[in-house]
Amino acid sequence: MAVPAFMAVACLSLSGCESVRDQIADRENSLAAAGFVARPANTPQRLEMLQKLPPNRFLQKPFGDHVLYIYSDPKVCNCLYVGNQAAYGRYQSYVQAQNLADQQQMTADMYEDASWNWGMWGWGGGWGPGMGMGMW
Secondary structure, three states, X not given: OHHHHHHHHHHHHHHOOOOHHHHHHHHHHHHXXXXXXXXXXXXXXXXXXXXXXXXXXXXXXXEOOEEEEXXXXXXXXXXXXXXXXXXXXXXXXXXXXXXXXXXXXXXXXXXXXXXXXXXXXXXXXXXXXXXXXXXX
């Protein structure tokens, strides 16, 4: 019973229950904003190469004296996103800021209603030491 409830809370609070496709599209918008460039798999050769990469993951590719960061998306845009170290750093900063904002939103949402009867749910005042699974 606790696992489905936890999954529902995690889904609602962390991703707004977006579909995987929506989450990938959101990530790709962030990649573009950070300076990554989309390269479409618009030839049979590019499509074949794209299919060989792990989907929706970052890869590093040394290129001369610098490193390129590659993000492959064979499902939503059918493309590669390519960026340099600066673009990858901006993307990581955005992700960290978004995670912090999500955490702050979760901790900011307090329910204060004197008429709410917590006792009906198995505890009387809150969740803390000694209030774990033994109560159920």
